Amino acid sequence: MRKNKDSVLTKIIIILVLVIVITLGIRYVYNQISTPDTSAIQESFGDIQELATEQYEYTIADKYENTQELFGIKIPFTTESFVIKFSGTIKAGVNLEKAKVTASGKHVTVTLPKVTTLSHTTSKVTYLDRHANILNPSNPKSSTELVDKLKEKEEKRAIKKGLYTKAEKKLESAITEDVKKVAGNDIGVKIVFQ
Numbered sequence: 001m002r003k004n005k006d007s008v009l010t011k012i013i014i015i016l017v018l019v020i021v022i023t024l025g026i027r028y029v030y031n032q033i034s035t036p037d038t039s040a041i042q043e044s045f046g047d048i049q050e051l052a053t054e055q056y057e058y059t060i061a062d063k064y065e066n067t068q069e070l071f072g073i074k075i076p077f078t079t080e081s082f083v084i085k086f087s088g089t090i091k092a093g094v095n096l097e098k099a100k101v102t103a104s105g106k107h108v109t110v111t112l113p114k115v116t117t118l119s120h121t122t123s124k125v126t127y128l129d130r131h132a133n134i135l136n137p138s139n140p141k142s143s144t145e146l147v148d149k150l151k152e153k154e155e156k157r158a159i160k161k162g163l164y165t166k167a168e169k170k171l172e173s174a175i176t177e178d179v180k181k182v183a184g185n186d187i188g189v190k191i192v193f194q
Contacts, residue, residue, distance in 0.1 A: 036108055036183035038101040044182045045096045052093035052118050053174060054167035056158035060150050061085040061128075064143070083128040084146060090158050091119045092167040094193075101179075107188040110175050114193050115164040120155060122147070168193060 061083060068078035092115050100111040125147055176189040 036103045036179075036187055038103050038108070041101045041103075041108065041110075041179055041182050042099070044178055045099060048096050050093055050118050051096050051171065051174070052091040052167075053170035054092045054163055056090045056092075056161070056163050057087070058090075058154050058158070059085070059087045060154065062146070062150060064146050081129070082143070084125060084143065084150075085128060086122050086125045086147065088120065088122040088151060088154060090117055090155055090163065092116065092163050093118050094171060103183075106186060107190065108179050108183060109190045109192060110179065111192045111194055112171065112175070115167045115171070117155060120151060122151065 062085075063081065063083050065079060065081040067074045067080075069075065094112045094115055096112075098113045102109045102111070125143070127143070172191045175191055179189045180187060
């Protein structure tokens with residue numbers, strides 16, 4: 001009777017081990033078969049080199065004034081002044097050529113570079129209320145430097161207001177949607193910015 005109990009117990013253990021091994025084998029094969037094709041996902045990005053997902057528009061009107069000085073004292077009648085006005089558009093996004101796609105089972109990870117400013121364009125600069133004189137003629141270099149400083153200041157303001165954060169969120173949504181179109185809706189997608 002003791003031999004029968006040992007024999008039955010041995011058979012049960014062998015059956016349990018076989019069930020576990022078969023289950024793990026099936027799971028492994030299923031994961032191997034269902035792992036998305038990363039090259040197909042990478043190709044779905046197409047020839048898009050840069051993907052801009054957020055933009056910030058602004059208009060600036062700023063006064064510039066410059067007076068000649070001698071030994072720290074302003075010289076009368078040497079003031080040059082004008083009001084400068086222009087509009088601009090800042091576009092933020094990523095370079096998709098640097099995107100990397102990896103897959104493991106039913107999960108896809110898309111690694112993207114950090115969001116940056118892709119373009120910063122301005123309209124034609126308009127000068128209003130311009131005053132110059134013979135002792136201090138208008139200097140085009142000073143107005144170009146002023147425009148550059150104002151553009152830089154406005155770009156910092158846009159980033160502080162969340163330009164990059166909004167661009168990241170829209171990128172996550174767009175890339176996730178694109179991956180699911182290629183690999184299927186049952187795929188988990190993770191977007192990482194580096």
